[in-house]
Amino acid sequence: MASGIEHVVVIGAGQAGAQAAYSLRQSGFEGALTLLGDEAYPPYQRPPLSKGYLKGELEADRLFLKPGSYYSDNRIDLVTSAAPVRLDLAARRVEFQAGPALGWDRLVIATGARPRMLTLPGAGLDGVLALRTLADVDQLRPYLTTGARLIVIGGGYIGLEAAAAACRLGVSVTLLEAAPQLLGRVTGPEIADFFLRTHRAAGVNVRLNAVIEGFEGTGRVSTVRLAGGERLDCDVVLVGIGVIPNLELAQQAGLACGAGLIVDRAGRTSHPDVFAAGDLVQRPLVHYGRVGRLESVHNAIEGGKIVAASILGLPPPTEEAPWFWSDQFDVKLQTAGLWTGADQRVVRGDLESGRFAVFYLKEGRILAVDAVNAGPEFLVGKRLAALSARLAPSELADVNLSMKEIGARALG
Amino acid sequence: MPKITFIDAAGAQRTVEAKNGMTVMETAVKNNIPGIDADCGGACACATCHVYVKAEYLDRVGKPSAMEQSMLDFAENVKENSRLSCQIKISDDLEGLSVTTPESQH
Ligand SMILES: Cc1cc2nc3c(=O)[nH]c(=O)nc-3n(C[C@H](O)[C@H](O)[C@H](O)COP(=O)(O)OP(=O)(O)OC[C@H]3O[C@@H](n4cnc5c(N)ncnc54)[C@H](O)[C@@H]3O)c2cc1C
Ligand code: FES
Numbered sequence: 001m002a003s004g005i006e007h008v009v010v011i012g013a014g015q016a017g018a019q020a021a022y023s024l025r026q027s028g029f030e031g032a033l034t035l036l037g038d039e040a041y042p043p044y045q046r047p048p049l050s051k052g053y054l055k056g057e058l059e060a061d062r063l064f065l066k067p068g069s070y071y072s073d074n075r076i077d078l079v080t081s082a083a084p085v086r087l088d089l090a091a092r093r094v095e096f097q098a099g100p101a102l103g104w105d106r107l108v109i110a111t112g113a114r115p116r117m118l119t120l121p122g123a124g125l126d127g128v129l130a131l132r133t134l135a136d137v138d139q140l141r142p143y144l145t146t147g148a149r150l151i152v153i154g155g156g157y158i159g160l161e162a163a164a165a166a167c168r169l170g171v172s173v174t175l176l177e178a179a180p181q182l183l184g185r186v187t188g189p190e191i192a193d194f195f196l197r198t199h200r201a202a203g204v205n206v207r208l209n210a211v212i213e214g215f216e217g218t219g220r221v222s223t224v225r226l227a228g229g230e231r232l233d234c235d236v237v238l239v240g241i242g243v244i245p246n247l248e249l250a251q252q253a254g255l256a257c258g259a260g261l262i263v264d265r266a267g268r269t270s271h272p273d274v275f276a277a278g279d280l281v282q283r284p285l286v287h288y289g290r291v292g293r294l295e296s297v298h299n300a301i302e303g304g305k306i307v308a309a310s311i312l313g314l315p316p317p318t319e320e321a322p323w324f325w326s327d328q329f330d331v332k333l334q335t336a337g338l339w340t341g342a343d344q345r346v347v348r349g350d351l352e353s354g355r356f357a358v359f360y361l362k363e364g365r366i367l368a369v370d371a372v373n374a375g376p377e378f379l380v381g382k383r384l385a386a387l388s389a390r391l392a393p394s395e396l397a398d399v400n401l402s403m404k405e406i407g408a409r410a411l412g
Numbered sequence: 413m414p415k416i417t418f419i420d421a422a423g424a425q426r427t428v429e430a431k432n433g434m435t436v437m438e439t440a441v442k443n444n445i446p447g448i449d450a451d452c453g454g455a456c457a458c459a460t461c462h463v464y465v466k467a468e469y470l471d472r473v474g475k476p477s478a479m480e481q482s483m484l485d486f487a488e489n490v491k492e493n494s495r496l497s498c499q500i501k502i503s504d505d506l507e508g509l510s511v512t513t514p515e516s517q518h
Contacts, residue, residue: 026446045453062434067442298458301451325457332479334457375482379459403486 013037016278019304277303
């Protein structure tokens with residue numbers, strides 16, 4: 001196994017890069033292993049950054065994926081605050097601004113993604129912030145005091161979660177969404193309307209169809225200007241309008257890129273000894289017969305495991321249907337599968353009850369499920385989506401049939 | 413600080429010091445205990461932190477929440493004493509707690 005591989009270098013010490021390193025060691029890789037990250041911290045989880053950690057419910061050291069000793073115990077050379085500037089694929093080297101280059105036999109690129117920022121006038125003012133890293137939270141949190149005014153731009157999951165967390169801290173929150181619906185890129189109208197009602201009921205001032213013209217303030221942002229001349233006063237602005245994959249290193253090296261760094265099912269890029277995983281990659285979505293770029297913990301973990309198996313020549317793990325969760329107020333949303341292309345939506349349960357699920361079907365087969373405080377619908381739905389199971393909408397909607405029975409019928 | 417024993421599916425035991433307020437899952441991760449994946453990091457969203465709680469501690473760890481129970485209902489290899497370890501908070505009450513990890517988390 002893995003004969004002749006003396007050194008694996010992983011660039012990007014986030015969820016995907018760290019998983020690749022953990023899995024390499026777990027699967028018995030004995031060679032040298034370097035994990036290069038440009039952040040000041042060892043690998044940590046991002047989901048709490050817009051949830052419990054933003055609310056101050058947990059300490060930073062509870063975010064770390066592994067204790068510090070893990071890396072030395074497992075001979076993983078973790079380098080923080082390291083920023084490779086160039087890849088030389090022919091010479092199999094990673095180059096830095098200063099210091100010697102690093103040679104590799106196999107390279108893993110897991111540089112993730114960064115927040116998309118606005119290019120509007122005043123967007124560079126202090127207090128116009130984004131939320132991706134621990135350092136970002138450290139900038140944002142001091143503003144979130146009782147009575148402070150936060151304007152969140154973008155009604156995606158991160159914006160909504162941050163709005164909910166800030167609201168719980170007693171912050172007065174306005175959320176501006178450009179589209180006529182929240183969560184437009186990721187889910188259907190039932191879930192979007194549910195979250196709109198939940199946020200409004202909790203006191204978040206959600207404004208749809210909002211067109212922002214710019215930001216004003218002397219040094220620090222104090223006003224958001226809307227089209228039509230309306231001006232909203234604020235103490236801080238959080239921009240959550242999506243991410244851009246960190247493709248620069250890969251592009252400069254000449255690796256094939258599309259919507260992300262292109263990998264095959266084995267996590268291999270257009271160079272046979274260079275692999276990639278996480279938010280950065282465009283990968284085959286095996287349950288859907290197409291390719292795409294995903295942004296989730298599951299995608300990062302699964303990708304990291306696949307890459308490690310490929311490097312070592314081991315059988316890869318079976319791909320699950322993509323899944324994701326979001327916590328806002330007392331609502332836990334769990335979603336499995338990808339709903340794009342659905343021609344039918346089936347609601348199971350009562351939309352008003354705060355516990356229901358929406359199944360997304362195409363030509364009678366299950367593509368995806370969004371489960372609101374509904375664990376069984378999520379867990380069974382995840383297996384149904386992975387199999388593109390065919391189910392009668394009337395059965396799915398029948399709450400007198402348990403998910404166990406529904407699962408048994410479809411999965412046999 | 414209570415001591416917790418993790419037993420793997422093959423029977424190997426490891427006893428570690430836990431910290432009050434942390435969860436059993438976090439204690440496992442901090443101590444490099446294999447057999448607990450905890451993919452969602454404790455959000456009660458993934459059911460990959462499944463453990464079996466030793467019978468005499470079942471009362472003391474308390475009842476699973478409705479959400480946890482529904483996740484357990486559909487996890488693999490669930491038994492009477494199954495719990496999601498990210499939902500068990502450590503306190504002095506749990507001194508000597510012993511949990512067994514399943515053969516696989518999937
Ligand atoms: C606030 C927030 C909340 C989220 N909530 C959820 C959730 O509830 N559920 C869910 O499933 N997903 C959630 N996600 C998404 C999830 O965290 C990401 O999909 C996941 O972290 C992607 O992992 P990754 O390793 O690809 O990228 P990252 O975790 O971003 O890691 C990439 C790392 O590479 C570093 N890097 C970049 N360029 C270089 C370079 N040239 N040299 C060295 N290092 C470099 C970056 O700084 C970063 O540390 C959330 C994300 C955020 C930001
Ligand atoms: S860690 Fe995911 S449910 Fe416990």
